[in-house]
Amino acid sequence: MSKNLNYTTEQPVNVEKIRKILDVNNGARIRTWLNICSRCGLCADSCFFYLANNKDPLLSPAYKFKTTLGEMYRKKGNLDREFLKKCYGIVWGECTTCKRCSMYCPFGIDIATMISTARTVCWSQGVFPEGLARTLTYYQETGNQMGMSEEDFIETCEWMAEELEDEIRGVTIPIDKQGAKYMYTVNPREPVYYPQDLGMAAQIFTVAGEDWTMPSSGWDCTNLAMFAGDRELAGKVVRSMYDKALELGAEKILITECGHAYRSAAFEGPYLAGYTEGKPPVQIVHSVQLFYEYFRDGRIRVDPDKRIEEPVTYQDPCNVSRNGGLWEEGRKIIDYIAKDFRDMTPNREHNHCCGGGGGFIPMGPEFRSRRMASGRVKAGQIKATGAKIVITPCHNCFDQITDLNEEYDLGVKVASLKEIICESMVIPDHLKPEQVKDQD
Amino acid sequence: MYKFYEILTGPGLWFAFIIFIGGLILRLTYLFALSREKDKIFYNHMSISWGLRSIGHWLIPLGSASTRNQPVFAVVFYVFHICLLGVPLFLSAHNILWDEAFGISLWSMPDSWADALTMVVIGTVVFLFIRRLARPEVRILTSFWDYFLLVLTLLPFLTGFLAYHQWGPYNTMLILHILSAEILLIVVPFSKLAHLVLFFFTRAFIGFEMGGRRKARAW
Numbered sequence: 001m002s003k004n005l006n007y008t009t010e011q012p013v014n015v016e017k018i019r020k021i022l023d024v025n026n027g028a029r030i031r032t033w034l035n036i037c038s039r040c041g042l043c044a045d046s047c048f049f050y051l052a053n054n055k056d057p058l059l060s061p062a063y064k065f066k067t068t069l070g071e072m073y074r075k076k077g078n079l080d081r082e083f084l085k086k087c088y089g090i091v092w093g094e095c096t097t098c099k100r101c102s103m104y105c106p107f108g109i110d111i112a113t114m115i116s117t118a119r120t121v122c123w124s125q126g127v128f129p130e131g132l133a134r135t136l137t138y139y140q141e142t143g144n145q146m147g148m149s150e151e152d153f154i155e156t157c158e159w160m161a162e163e164l165e166d167e168i169r170g171v172t173i174p175i176d177k178q179g180a181k182y183m184y185t186v187n188p189r190e191p192v193y194y195p196q197d198l199g200m201a202a203q204i205f206t207v208a209g210e211d212w213t214m215p216s217s218g219w220d221c222t223n224l225a226m227f228a229g230d231r232e233l234a235g236k237v238v239r240s241m242y243d244k245a246l247e248l249g250a251e252k253i254l255i256t257e258c259g260h261a262y263r264s265a266a267f268e269g270p271y272l273a274g275y276t277e278g279k280p281p282v283q284i285v286h287s288v289q290l291f292y293e294y295f296r297d298g299r300i301r302v303d304p305d306k307r308i309e310e311p312v313t314y315q316d317p318c319n320v321s322r323n324g325g326l327w328e329e330g331r332k333i334i335d336y337i338a339k340d341f342r343d344m345t346p347n348r349e350h351n352h353c354c355g356g357g358g359g360f361i362p363m364g365p366e367f368r369s370r371r372m373a374s375g376r377v378k379a380g381q382i383k384a385t386g387a388k389i390v391i392t393p394c395h396n397c398f399d400q401i402t403d404l405n406e407e408y409d410l411g412v413k414v415a416s417l418k419e420i421i422c423e424s425m426v427i428p429d430h431l432k433p434e435q436v437k438d439q440d
Numbered sequence: 441m442y443k444f445y446e447i448l449t450g451p452g453l454w455f456a457f458i459i460f461i462g463g464l465i466l467r468l469t470y471l472f473a474l475s476r477e478k479d480k481i482f483y484n485h486m487s488i489s490w491g492l493r494s495i496g497h498w499l500i501p502l503g504s505a506s507t508r509n510q511p512v513f514a515v516v517f518y519v520f521h522i523c524l525l526g527v528p529l530f531l532s533a534h535n536i537l538w539d540e541a542f543g544i545s546l547w548s549m550p551d552s553w554a555d556a557l558t559m560v561v562i563g564t565v566v567f568l569f570i571r572r573l574a575r576p577e578v579r580i581l582t583s584f585w586d587y588f589l590l591v592l593t594l595l596p597f598l599t600g601f602l603a604y605h606q607w608g609p610y611n612t613m614l615i616l617h618i619l620s621a622e623i624l625l626i627v628v629p630f631s632k633l634a635h636l637v638l639f640f641f642t643r644a645f646i647g648f649e650m651g652g653r654r655k656a657r658a659w
Binding site: 109 | 472475477481494572576579580581583586632634635638641642643645650653656658659
């Protein structure tokens with residue numbers, strides 16, 4: 001529980017605001033879920049928080065929603081700050097909204113959705129993690145969660161393109177090209193901390209001969225506002241990405257290797273942004289799908305000498321696999337690139353959450369010990385495979401597993417698909433830089 | 441005593457069934473109307489195939505990963521439901537009453553089967569009751585109301601069994617049997633027991649969400 005809620009005032013709780021939120025959400029769906037839970041307890045075994053913390057019954061999904069959203073409705077919104085702080089600890093500290101529990105409930109009750117609704121109520125009263133609060137201000141000021149200016153962003157892209165001239169001829173990061181097939185969007189973590197990620201993507205697109213562009217604005221596909229419970233800002237964030245794609249006349253929006261960005265752009269975003277049909281105005285494609293298509297269609301080939309010998313495993317990001325339906329693509333790519341693939345148990349849409357999602361990683365040091373504890377399940381799964389490399393197309397999984405590697409002594413290297421593809425792909429002759437060709 | 445019996449099997453039964461069926465219809469209608477008002481967007485994603493598969497995999501025993509995790513509980517709970525519905529519907533004593541009153545009836549199972557299956561119901565309810573107490577993750581969720589509903593569900597079967605075997609004062613047993621059954625029927629539309637019908641809707645919904653939109657198997 002946080003002692004650092006100093007960005008929130010100790011103002012009296014605005015019950016009217018809470019009632020409005022509860023009322024809007026009091027549809028047949030949530031009302032039935034609240035009523036029909038038969039307290040069977042099957043959801044407990046599905047939740048990695050419960051399993052990792054010695055099966056503490058307080059961590060069963062049913063208990064979590066009953067004591068947060070359930071209580072909110074029972075009290076008809078007459079909540080006090082003490083109660084909200086208690087909810088804070090549960091809805092942000094004990095759930096990543098991974099939706100695994102909804103698959104294990106006999107009624108298919110979606111506990112994650114109820115936790116998200118409780119988050120919105122808490123947020124409305126200024127009760128939400130400080131780590132997310134900062135990012136919300138950045139989204140509003142600069143359109144991206146890390147406050148990077150348009151200038152800096154474009155400069156970083158140009159710099160990365162320059163760096164790659166030695167490896168691939170003619171590689172560029174085209175900014176604001178009109179009518180491209182793909183408008184590429186990234187996680188600000190990339191330009192700010194790992195600019196080589198931008199370079200790797202550019203390499204892959206160049207080798208595959210892709211028609212793509214990097215937008216100068218609306219390039220941040222992440223949506224931490226969605227995890228903070230700030231639905232209005234979440235709508236704005238995703239709309240700025242949609243609008244840019246429409247402005248550039250892009251055929252599709254390509255999402256970098258990020259989990260929740262796909263969930264935001266493809267599924268929750270349309271509703272947050274006001275598209276009542278539930279479909280985004282521009283088709284959304286996740287990198288794992290496009291990269292798979294490159295291999296399938298022979299646009300990228302693997303150098304047989306560079307295939308990975310060490311055992312590898314695949315981390316299913318919740319929002320790409322279970323909540324995105326894209327669990328086979330990553331495995332198929334690994335088939336091309338690695339010789340020894342060891343799947344986790346369980347896997348695909350039944351795989352466990354790594355513990356880093358739902359806003360956990362950006363939520364900062366306050367929540368670190370919790371995600372290290374809950375990550376025990378994932379650590380156990382990885383260890384059991386005997387793999388030396390964990391491949392995952394999600395930034396949060398990447399960070400979480402990197403931390404788990406240290407915490408649990410897993411002895412693994414974590415890699416994104418971009419990284420392993422760049423290391424093993426064949427660079428066609430016409431793209432090899434001049435000096436190398438002369439040497440041949 | 442007999443007067444009471446007459447009321448219970450006359451207006452009492454009418455009342456109970458009207459509330460049972462009418463209550464369920466009203467609840468469904470209300471929820472449907474509410475969904476048109478506040479949950480309209482979810483109608484975008486209906487997929488009959490995924491809805492049916494989502495329902496189907498949970499109607500067959502051990503059809504979902506979740507039930508395979510707790511197979512004993514799953515089998516007990518499955519058997520409990522089958523007998524809970526099967527015994528009252530196909531009991532000769534009940535069918536005789538329907539026949540006498542309205543000239544309609546369903547197939548009747550031999551009394552020896554009904555007897556055995558009633559014992560199964562009693563046994564499974566006891567198992568479920570003990571499970572609620574024994575498993576910490578279930579106990580923490582359980583309230584008085586959950587225990588009460590379990591006992592209420594058990595009563596018609598227990599009293600019917602006792603009456604059939606004529607153990608204890610027959611008239612009292614019979615009256616308790618009918619009374620407890622009527623109370624149970626009346627409670628159904630207003631409690632979690634409405635899952636009798638709501639199960640199909642919530643399962644279909646998650647089938648649309650996970651299956652229809654994401655191709656993920658919600659089982």
